[in-house]
Amino acid sequence: MAKTSKEKSKTYHHGDLKQALVDGAVRRVEQNGVKGFSLRAVAGEVNVSSGAPYHHFRDAQALLTAVAERGFRQLNMALNTASEAAGTYPDKLAGIGTAYVLFALEKPQLFALMRQPEYWTGPDAGALQEARAATYGALASVVDGCLPEETETARKDACMAAWSFVEGLALLATDGRLQTLSPDEAPEDIARRLVGCFSPHSFSKGDQQ
Amino acid sequence: MAKTSKEKSKTYHHGDLKQALVDGAVRRVEQNGVKGFSLRAVAGEVNVSSGAPYHHFRDAQALLTAVAERGFRQLNMALNTASEAAGTYPDKLAGIGTAYVLFALEKPQLFALMRQPEYWTGPDAGALQEARAATYGALASVVDGCLPEETETARKDACMAAWSFVEGLALLATDGRLQTLSPDEAPEDIARRLVGCFSPHSFSKGDQQ
DNA sequence: CCTCGAATCTGAACGCCGCTTAGATAGAGC
DNA sequence: GCTCTATCTAAGCGGCGTTCAGATTCGAGG
Known part of the structure; x- marks a missing residue:
């Protein structure tokens, strides 16, 4: 009962x-x-x-690992929803990137916990690692869908670059640095705009400099 | 004595x-x-x-604020050195971005402390805020030098986008996610390559995609 | 239904922590 | 040389994570 x-x-x-x-x-x-x-x-x-x-938990860190895992599950759901809502791949990219930053803005403290590596190392982090991998996979597949045919490393680089950019945006957004751009604008709108500026094509050609 | x-x-x-x-x-x-x-x-x-x-310090956080401040001074010196070492502005951009990520890789724990917002709020963080502003200023001026004439908001957006990308790269690099790209390659080299792929022009035109 | 082992929870304890306070000490200015 | 003030010590408070012996309950097998 x-x-x-x-x-x-x-x-x-x-x-x-x-x-x-x-x-x-x-x-x-x-x-x-x-x-x-x-x-x-x-x-x-x-x-x-x-x-x-x-x-039930080996120590305090193990409990926080479970917390982070739950956070990743919520995040994955948000990302999948955003990805499926869009039709074309460029739209998917903008949508999933925005969803990522918005999640960080909605639950900044939880997101900060999810970012700490100490919780996804350790012996009780199996489920967490799985959820984390799914998060990266969701983003990577969308980025990959936007790319023209390229070498394997170029595609991987573009995925990692997109990952970096979105992660950086989320970081700057959650601790208020994004708002220094235009204090009157809502951080969500700034995030939307900057995510929209991102184009994976610019990363897929290494000689563009 | x-x-x-x-x-x-x-x-x-x-x-x-x-x-x-x-x-x-x-x-x-x-x-x-x-x-x-x-x-x-x-x-x-x-x-x-x-x-x-x-x-000498109001509490433990104040001491850690001083630690973070010293970290930012070191970082600023590294950024200025890298920026002055390059001749052209695109080279400056690649150099300063790489220097940023390399600093994070050399002192990951110190860098993680410098990233925590709780140390640059609070009453004893004046000098820290100054050092932090100088760090952003160094990067922003280099990005700005790379841009063609644009609207004010477009330039600002490009600076913030570059900031996000580099910060994200540093984040992924320090907790090993960058190494999943190619485990045999040194993380410094991956960082160099990805930073080199970045072009601020791709962010200065919002309608690119 | 009853019994007994296993799972669960309590209460007390240990050592470490941040922080405060009263009082001892030493350097600086008169 | 004397006082004033900054500095440091010693002791203590409450909170923390963690461990452990023992109390309580569940549930499976007789």
């Missing part, structure tokens, strides 16, 4: 503590960031002793 | 504790990252009680 979060802890066993911990951790990270997260606080929030989480 | 780090603490007053703390903090951050940093450990390293640093 599942318990709602409000009702007092009557049962010695929680029932679904693992999921409750991830839920609480996600909420705390989204509100206060990784720095404002503590395993004890999350445990207290679900009326459980400070040692209880260790029956 | 300055003390070397090795000799035992004989004097009650340290002499130049503030600088010694920054030195120790830089060393610790470069070796173990921000997570492996603690104010107590740095204090102990320079043979000083755990409360002493608070006479």
Whole structure:
């Protein structure tokens, strides 16, 4: 029997503590960031002793890894939706890039956690790595679809360049540097505009300089 | 009288504790990252009680702000050197972009600290903000020099796009994602190649695609 | 239905952390 | 030489992650 979060802890066993911990951790990270997260606080929030989480997660980092994994799943859904919504490949590219930056803007703290390499190394990061690979795959396939026939390395370079650009945009957007461009414009609109300027063709020819 | 780090603490007053703390903090951050940093450990390293640093820094974050500031000064020197070494503006652009990524690759932990917004907000971040602005200015002026005459917003957009791309490259390079392109190639070489592919012209025309 | 092993949770403890405070010490200006 | 102020120490507070022995409950097999 599942318990709602409000009702007092009557049962010695929680029932679904693992999921409750991830839920609480996600909420705390989204509100206060990784720095404002503590395993004890999350445990207290679900009326459980400070040692209880260790029956479900090897340590605090493992719980945060689960949080990041959930973040990647949400991100992948957003990217797929945006990609399928567009008809032509250039539109897909603009759409998926914009969706990436918008996700970062909507959940900046969660996105910052997802960017930390320490959570996708480690022994409990298998599912996370899978979700991360899917994210890159989604973007790469769209970029690849925009490219003319080229050498293998040129295609790969273009994918990586697009990845870099979008990741950089998301980074600048989340910590407000994008807004220094035009303070009156909404950061979402700036992001849309800059993503739209990107053309993978300019990266697929190495001698363009 | 300055003390070397090795000799035992004989004097009650340290002499130049503030600088010694920054030195120790830089060393610790470069070796173990921000997570492996603690104010107590740095204090102990320079043979000083755990409360002493608070006479020179308001809190641990203020010390890390000083660390980040020193990092930005080093980065700015590297960027200026690279920019002046090249003759033509396209060469300057490739040089400064490469220098940026190479700095990130040489000091990844320090660079990761410099990327955290929490250190350049706050009341003790004046000098840091100045150094950060100089970093952006150096890149922006070089990008601007590469551009043909355009509208003001187009030039600004191109600068921001270049900024995003380089920042994204540095991010991907430092956490190893760049190496997935070609595992046999040195990350420095991949970075050089991708930076070289970038052309600001492709961003200065919004209707290209 | 009952029993017993395994899974789960508690409560207390350890060591480390950031930060504060009261008081000791040393250098600087008169 | 004396005082004033900056600097440093020692001790302590609460919070943290983590561990562990023991209490509690679940669930499978008799």
